[in-house]
Amino acid sequence: MDLSWLSVADANTRWVLTGASLLGLSSGVLGSFALLRRRSLMGDALAHAALPGVCIAFLLTGTKNLGLFLVGAAVAGLLGTMAISAITRYSKIKEDSALGLVLTVFFGIGIMLLTVIQRMPGGNQSGLDKFLFGQAAALVGSDVQLMTAIAAGLCLAVFLLFKEFKLLAFDPGFGAGLGLPMGILDLLLNLLILLAVVIGLQSVGVVLMAAMLITPAVAARYWTDRLATMTVLAGLFGAASGALGTLLSQLGPRMPTGPLIVLAATMVFLVSLFFAPRRGLVARLVRFLRLKRQVARETALRAVYELAEGAGDPGAAIGLEELRRRRGITGGGALEALARAGALSPAAPGAWRLTAAGLAEAHRLVREQRLWEVFLMHEGELGGAAVDRDGALVPAALRADLERLLRLHGLEPALSPRSATHTARGEGA
Amino acid sequence: MAEYPLEVRDLTVAYHRKPVVQSVNLTLPEGQLVGVVGPNGAGKSTMLKAILGLVPAAAGEVRVFGRPYAAQRSLVGYVPQRGSVDWDFPTDALDVVLMGRYGRLGWFRRPGAKDRELAMECLRQVGMADFANRQISQLSGGQQQRVFLARALAQDARLYFMDEPFAGVDAATEKAIVSLLGALKERGKTVVVVHHDLQTVKEYFDWLVLLNMRLIAFGPTEEVFTAENLQKAYGGRLTQFGAGAAAVLAAAKEA
Numbered sequence: 152m153d154l155s156w157l158s159v160a161d162a163n164t165r166w167v168l169t170g171a172s173l174l175g176l177s178s179g180v181l182g183s184f185a186l187l188r189r190r191s192l193m194g195d196a197l198a199h200a201a202l203p204g205v206c207i208a209f210l211l212t213g214t215k216n217l218g219l220f221l222v223g224a225a226v227a228g229l230l231g232t233m234a235i236s237a238i239t240r241y242s243k244i245k246e247d248s249a250l251g252l253v254l255t256v257f258f259g260i261g262i263m264l265l266t267v268i269q270r271m272p273g274g275n276q277s278g279l280d281k282f283l284f285g286q287a288a289a290l291v292g293s294d295v296q297l298m299t300a301i302a303a304g305l306c307l308a309v310f311l312l313f314k315e316f317k318l319l320a321f322d323p324g325f326g327a328g329l330g331l332p333m334g335i336l337d338l339l340l341n342l343l344i345l346l347a348v349v350i351g352l353q354s355v356g357v358v359l360m361a362a363m364l365i366t367p368a369v370a371a372r373y374w375t376d377r378l379a380t381m382t383v384l385a386g387l388f389g390a391a392s393g394a395l396g397t398l399l400s401q402l403g404p405r406m407p408t409g410p411l412i413v414l415a416a417t418m419v420f421l422v423s424l425f426f427a428p429r430r431g432l433v434a435r436l437v438r439f440l441r442l443k444r445q446v447a448r449e450t451a452l453r454a455v456y457e458l459a460e461g462a463g464d465p466g467a468a469i470g471l472e473e474l475r476r477r478r479g480i481t482g483g484g485a486l487e488a489l490a491r492a493g494a495l496s497p498a499a500p501g502a503w504r505l506t507a508a509g510l511a512e513a514h515r516l517v518r519e520q521r522l523w524e525v526f527l528m529h530e531g532e533l534g535g536a537a538v539d540r541d542g543a544l545v546p547a548a549l550r551a552d553l554e555r556l557l558r559l560h561g562l563e564p565a566l567s568p569r570s571a572t573h574t575a576r577g578e579g580a
Numbered sequence: 581m582a583e584y585p586l587e588v589r590d591l592t593v594a595y596h597r598k599p600v601v602q603s604v605n606l607t608l609p610e611g612q613l614v615g616v617v618g619p620n621g622a623g624k625s626t627m628l629k630a631i632l633g634l635v636p637a638a639a640g641e642v643r644v645f646g647r648p649y650a651a652q653r654s655l656v657g658y659v660p661q662r663g664s665v666d667w668d669f670p671t672d673a674l675d676v677v678l679m680g681r682y683g684r685l686g687w688f689r690r691p692g693a694k695d696r697e698l699a700m701e702c703l704r705q706v707g708m709a710d711f712a713n714r715q716i717s718q719l720s721g722g723q724q725q726r727v728f729l730a731r732a733l734a735q736d737a738r739l740y741f742m743d744e745p746f747a748g749v750d751a752a753t754e755k756a757i758v759s760l761l762g763a764l765k766e767r768g769k770t771v772v773v774v775h776h777d778l779q780t781v782k783e784y785f786d787w788l789v790l791l792n793m794r795l796i797a798f799g800p801t802e803e804v805f806t807a808e809n810l811q812k813a814y815g816g817r818l819t820q821f822g823a824g825a826a827a828v829l830a831a832a833k834e835a
Contacts, residue, residue: 312687313690315687321679324658324664325658328632328634328656329735330650331682376671377671530750530751530752
């Protein structure tokens with residue numbers, strides 16, 4: 152295999168890689184806002200609508216110049232967005248149907264024009280069909296300079312209008328209430344998305360360009376809960392996908408770059424989906440299993456405690472059969488795990504009793520649980536203070552009140568760790 | 581001449597030619613807690629949104645402190661319904677509250693340490709200071725509502741509009757909202773609240789706007805909250821509420 156293209160000294164490769172990274176960067180950054188504004192499909196419509204624009208630009212000028220193509224694509228995309236908003240405003244057609252309608256009609260016109268162009272005499276038109284699936288190798292220095300300028304402009308605009316776009320994506324109604332021109336900002340955001348789509352057309356192609364808006368942004372969302380971080384990450388993911396896809400496409404002759412760039416982005420997404428901390432599937436599964444185990448153990452320990460409490464003896468032997476019948480606890484797994492942890496000790500085959508450590512822990516758990524119950528009974532009277540419902544602990548500010556209520560309700564756990572030592576002493580005497 | 585916080589003249593909203601809010605005329609006094617009540621679908625939220633220019637009004641004029649609303653936006657705070665946004669948005673509680681400052685910051689400027697401090701103070705006032713850095717999807721419904729209230733506080737407005745702040749919240753949040761309303765009133769703010777629970781109307785509000793597409797009555801609560809007016813707004817429907825409604829009617833008769 153000829154690996155000479157990997158040499159970064161090769162000017163052409165350098166241009167191509169730079170161009171692909173820039174397109175990934177801008178579509179990732181703008182994609183974050185498109186995604187959160189629920190405009191992901193808008194990118195798809197814009198990209199498909201751009202094709203007739205590119206063809207008409209060529210038909211009018213007879214030259215293949217990226218700058219002209221971009222103007223054509225931008226104008227066609229703009230017409231497409233206007234068509235979509237006109238359809239949704241003046242008919243009963245919903246936005247998704249309007250998107251589908253505009254996308255297919257514009258794309259159909261584009262394909263038709265492309266066929267016309269292919270049949271024209273002369274050889275100048277070859278390569279125009281590369282706009283379908285992208286050919287990064289066709290990028291030349293001046294193209295990349297143009298892309299750099301646009302990408303820099305896009306990033307600067309997002310940087311300057313970050314808080315306005317955040318508000319637009321999160322709560323446009325509130326933004327309008329603040330007096331910010333949300334309609335104009337929405338239009339501007341659409342325009343920026345259009346530009347991000349347009350500079351990617353050459354490398355990714357109209358068919359798959361929408362994926363570059365959506366995939367890096369979705370992947371980035373897995374890693375962070377902050378919009379600023381998400382935007383930067385999506386840009387980086389996009390840029391990396393662009394570069395990686397372009398490199399992969401050079402492994403074989405005449406490979407379209409679009410699908411490979413999109414596949415690279417998909418790889419980033421899959422890694423994020425599975426392995427991102429907290430939101431990733433693996434992390435969630437681990438967390439779920441851990442929680443399940445913990446809940447099973449605490450439930451079992453509380454059950455043993457409350458049965459012993461009913462018997463009035465902290466050292467009572469509680470059998471599995473009784474636990475199943477009276478507390479619905481099946482399987483001894485949790486009980487055996489508790490025994491291994493030293494909270495229970497076997498009293499007879501299939502029966503356990505609390506150890507001193509187990510009694511202390513069980514007392515704490517039962518008391519905490521009952522404090523919660525009392526809190527919920529009296530939430531109305533106690534309210535006002537912030538209560539963290541996800542937290543495992545009873546709010547500290549209310550503890551004294553709740554403990555008093557607990558006694559009033561007669562719910563104070565009867566077997567306290569101290570009473571156990573009394574009993575033990577009593578037995579010893 | 582006294583400047584009223586809110587004057588609404590002949591406000592009409594229509595969807596597909598069907599009028600939803602018909603020729604509403606209102607003048608609200610300053611420093612009062614104003615409840616907007618009426619049956620479901622009576623146009624309470626729509627009227628609010630039309631006042632704020634969020635839905636187009638077919639006719640009418642809104643003046644805030646004597647001048648057209650468009651020129652007075654910075655004096656108006658707004659708490660939308662909680663369900664109106666995506667709570668899985670990548671942001672935390674403090675950041676949402678900071679959005680209340682955006683109107684005063686102006687273009688391109690980012691909130692600074694001072695805005696952050698103020699936003700924290702607003703969170704404190706609704707009892708949410710401990711949750712400042714919590715991702716908003718991890719807050720309970722009531723806590724989300726309080727974050728929205730804190731955001732409106734951060735706007736530092738003189739006239740507030742709240743769209744069903746009590747809907748579906750826990751007791752703690754209800755209490756927090758009530759004490760917040762009291763605090764706002766103490767500072768001389770005027771608060772307009774869309775409300776659905778007739779039983780608490782007398783307790784919470786000084787003034788009432790009774791709406792059923794058209795304005796049924798408005799004025800001090802004790803004058804407006806009468807059995808006669810309620811029957812006018814709710815018609816036979818009120819009796820369907822059963823014992824609760826009977827109690828409300830009885831209470832209204834006493835008033």
